[in-house]
Amino acid sequence: MGIFPPCHSSEMLEKLFETVCGKIKDEPQTEQRKIKGTVVLMKKSVLDATDVVASLLDRFFELFGKGVSLQLISVNVDPANGNRGKLGKEAYLEDWITKFTSLTAEHDASFDITFDWDESLGVPGAFIIQNQHHSQFYLKKVILEDVPGHGQVVFLCNSWVYPKNRYKYERVFFTNKTYLPSETPEALRLYREEELINLRGNGNGMLKDWDRVYDYAYYNDLGHPDKGKDYARPVLGGSKEYPYPRRIRTGRPPNKKDPNTESRLFLLNLNIYVPRDERLTHVKFSDFLGYAVKSLVQVLIPEMRALTDDTINEFDSFQDVLNLYERGVKLPDGHTLDEIRKCIPWQLLREIVRSENGERFHKFPMPDVIKEEKTAWRTDEEFGREMLAGVNPVIIRCLQRFPPISKLDSQVYGNQDSIITREDVEKNMNGLTVEEAIENNKLFILDHHDALMPYLRRINTTTTKTYASRTLLLLQDDGTLKPLAIELSLPHEDGDAHGAVSEVFTPSEHQGVEDSIWQLAKAYAAVNDSGYHQLISHWLNTHAVIEPFVIATNRQLSVLHPIYKLLKPHFRDTVHINALARQILINANGVLERTVFPGKYAMEMSSAVYKNWNFTEQALPQDLIDRGVAVADPNQPHGLRLLIEDYPFAVDGLEIWAAIKAWVEEYCCFYYPADDKVQGDSELQSWWKEVREVGHGDLKDEPWWPTMQTQAELIKACTIIIWVASALHAAVNFGQYPYAGYLPNRPTVSRRFMPKPGTPEYAELESNPDVAFLKTITAQFQTLLGVSLIEILSRHSQDEIYLGQRDDAPYWTTDDQPQEAFKRFSEALIHIETRIMERNNDGSLRNRYGPAQVPYTLLYPNTSDDKKEVGLTGKGIPNSISI
Template identity: 30%
Template structure:
């Protein structure tokens, strides 16, 4: 099937397209009554849009690693009668019996997951054979980091449905669909039982007995949670000022900094305070004049209602100042200058600098909490998952399988409705991980995501333009910004591919204007009864090929590279809780604290208790280590070429070649800088599927 524009089809073909869309609109239905209302999400996951088989293997792989890691924490105790007997000093015999039973239940969950994995060898699917090849080569189940897992998750497309659908316009024949469905249901049930078990009081008691409960005595308490799961070399990065600053430009949330060109009355940093970090030869006025001063402003969190599940948590809306050393300096890495833990200056929240010991450590922790909240609810959930949900639904409802943009976009929406449905139903549900880990109430947290999408101005947030809008586009003034620099390489490569593809079907701007399906698509994206997106299109319509290429590039970039940039650092930055705690567990002190002999020891009172750290480790590992698909790999797991139009072959090959060149460029950059891996093309999935 060669894609066609509707205006070029016969009257009969146009009517057939219209009937197809009418049918699809009964399957892809908006629901405006969920926890993210008034945003619309899919009422249910349409047929053919559930998770691919290889994706489920990836989740199973991580679940095995998480449960195996926890079992290893308790094995020294429960596999030794003598060790267990010693616990009678702190627990009753009945409590120890319940804890031991919980440990045995955990082993049962792990065994059930292992049996599921073993059962995959009887599923006669090509994806299964590829996936299990890594295991046969001797790689372990829980030792992979990134896309080099035991399970091959590097393909683009996964197992495809046997029937054409708007997100699978060609269709491809999978093997043993009944077996695949049975496997998926078995995994879903097992993970559901495991999740229920992890929230049970018996599991809570198990954590107490094995010493994974309450405030740790030192940082090693958090490190002890990594028995089998790998702890990355950069764990604890935020406890170092250099790495703390670097997280603003190469961490999970590298989108907050804005250039500060004049003093901000809310944040009265003095020249002396600035010089205490940047040196006596520099000055705040000079640095602002040269565009080297940047503000991280978390005003969006002001008034956020603090949550109490499972215990009282704390958060603030800080301001933080960062600066780049002068041109000519040997080290021009971003530096942290000052933090104020409120939007207004006052005695209880003074401006704090790195020279102030424990007060700086506390301020830095509260800024990390604010950044983690912004990251999870705004940059991650709101501006990738929920934003792309709108495009996924509108594309399915307004562009039929024959439409060239439907064919191009379908692989970039694979798994999105399924993962978003799971997130709305469980992740942001009362008592779910967001409620447990983030500092706000579940209602307050969800509202951050909703407000982010409602306030998103699409045309102003095109990736290159977003840096200019924040004043961080000048590489001379701000030379070390890996997210910007690597992202622009990926954007340029992707934009050329989209432009080449669009030009195959739209010979002129007039073709864009005449495509009434395309115009209906844009109308639904902006409609209050549809995507509710702001500032999208050219005066409410689509007029030019150039703008259409920008628009489609932004969609694909958000679904692939942008999501990769904010999702995967969860595993190698955020799984070690001290690096980026998702909530504080003591209030701001209210006044500067006197110096202490051991600032880290005093800081522990503000950090998450071990049971919360375990939950954070679990979630960040699961979300940040399942890589399914790779940008540009449209043909993996598809019988033959994905694109049936032979004209696509050359521009696609050019795109894949450019991605290889981008990979090599980033690899060379990583030899000269603190490595940044999030935008390596080989580590960018095609779609938001985790």
């Protein structure tokens, strides 16, 4: 049966054909064009080799059209697509089968792609990608050439794309345009909102590599209760007793013995969940694996001890310590490397051993502090200088009341005020009285008393035997700090409420046992400072406090958002580094607990300090004022006058701070010309609310939080975040090996108390002070473990990106003014580099080098590509907390 009536069917067909043709002629015709593009990506690699099987499968399935497709999304609205952008036709990557890419990691591959484009679609604003392969790839960017009426269009992607079956949503990437939420083209708004929803997840389940979920969790993954009470640790965060910043959620199931503790991975398993785009690059992760394996020397200790003599865990002389750098550790008499291999898996030993003549291992690079002068670290001047230009230059304060007083609750801890007297200090004050010194801002203190005393009784029940210390110093006319007295305190044996038991030590004018006692007093103060540095100045005040900002930024700020684009470079690698730290460093019985004096109470103690953390006080000018080392002075370049003019950290830091602030101010003012723009930005307000109420939720009610209602508050907040993530971290991290790589200079543990007259220890101090000193500080195995750790932490990686640089330049934004502002920022940092070197060459500034002849370069930006150095350079400010 035909589809037309039997009569006049040919005439009807003819009329129908004429009608259709006429309509087609009447409708406006749009030109169909081909748009050529380039897709730059990096194929999946397993460390240094590609996944060959997956690669072969992908090539095979390409033959059947199951490849990688892209579908452009227009900025023009299509009602049929739910008021989203109009969709173009799918296009596929070309030449995947025939293009063989490098077998080594970190190599880009470029693929051509051709889109059919209808001019009625307008300009592309995003695209959907589908990966029908069997393995993931890292999509770097997509560049379209000669888009009609628009020229080049760039999509900056920088994200891992997994096979499509891993997602329950479409993977969407946007162009490098920058939009406030209210200014986003309507066609892209739903895509923008849905992408943020996907990144937040639903808060349930164990997360997998491909999940891309940014969510929060407490620090409940440090303990391992299954192994016994010695491995149990309190949950940090979520309580008044143990407040803490939040970390990234993994969703691992609870520990079987303690449901409040998250189950842990096997020690050697470093495949910890973090969103895939936050993971270290293959190059950096390979470096980190080398350090992680070396840090597992702890696994070897029982086997090694079985081979050793009675003194293997002690250095017998300072030359033994120097041998770590000059010769390496000698194997015990009668034993060979082959015997050690029988005890240790060779893969681990290969990372640990640095063979010399076949019988020596673990030779370390020479630390800067002993490179030029082997004994200068023992001088009082170098001891004081490192408080201004060492690895922890952020603690020293101006003393404004004598004697120092405690802020600890006297109802709980009794009298904890200092017992230092005028007689103790005035004999070394160059004729000044205490009152004159205070009036002229010349008395300073390194005070670790209050932070440590509440934990000291418990700490000293372990193998550690240490004190809570106060160190008083005089600022001399030549700009150097002269130590005057060190007070060492212990809890009262009758209970905390009875106050402290303290003893004061002062410099000796004579050689002999008095001088040896003074050297030990300085060592106890250095132990306090080393532990506080690692736990607070370094871990808590940079790594831990920044992680919530990373999480909130990815959850609440779209990649199109200007503040996302501003802050993203300063979050690179931080979440992954922190996750690795929780797995092998700061966990129960981890490397930190084994090498730093608070031991099992380390993280708990950092929680107690976090109670007093204040975001606004992280601004460098405010920090200097709060510590009394600077006063406000509008006539000075940075609005401050330093009370210690030759304070390298502060002098260089203020220049870096000013450059960051100028850059942030220029950038933010471009997008937020008035306060109402800040107030009306829905994503920005959600971001700041989440930072306060969730990421740092234990401190959410503190009155010091900015309200984020003004342009000035936005500028200040972003400047603080960038300063902490870049310059502050550089200042307290990359000096670790130069100064603390030689453990006698920065011991991390003390193993016995100050010897008393009439005891064997005192007799040993009189007869052999060097041996007594070495028996008091960090033991040999702890030294090997600790130095192994800080050697890697102090290295700049091959792929480091420094302040003033962007790995996504020049495509990170299409806006010219921010691009020009960033260029000015980079140029300003280069000028700062020049001024830092000029100051270091000024012989009148004695704190720039000091007796140890170590120049202060920790805040040298290292921005100039032609001068860039990697490794143990002791210089350079990476953009982010990337190690």
